[in-house]
Amino acid sequence: MVRTRGNLDNLKEEIVDSLSLQTYITATPYLIANKADQIGNSSKPFLEIVELQPNYLGMVQKKELLAKTLLEDRSIFKMQDTMNNKERARHEGFYNTINVLFEKIISIINEK
Known part of the structure; x- marks a missing residue:
């Protein structure tokens, strides 16, 4: 989650137009929980954390x-x-x- 956002922020700073200094990167990262297990408790802590992220959109169940x-x-x-x-x-x-x-x-x- 945070690592992906950090990588994107680094790219935004590094890949810029040399004349205008405007970034070429305009993407916004979003988060989709994938293969979340609904049976048992293995995914529950993960989902509780990920659902708090402002860029979280939803999940795809396993x-x-x-x-x-x-x-x-x-x-x-x-x-x-x-x-x-x-x-x-x-x-x-x-x-x-x-x-x-x-x-x-x-x-x-x-x-x-």
Whole structure:
């Protein structure tokens, strides 16, 4: 988290236009927790810390469903379209979390 921001800050200082001294780097770093384990307590301390970061957008749960989408070469959203009602209900929380995360990302992109 902090290390990435520090590296980006260093790049902003080092990569500048020689005439105007303006940086070429205008990126803003954001944080997405990836492969967060919802079963057990192994990810709980990490999530408690990361959720306090001002650049935190959300998390992607560790799910077998993601591995399955890679094997079938389908997006998670296309896979959802083919699920029966029981499967949809089982993965509802995951999809709600993903949808909120994608909405935040799209909102940030649209603000730029």
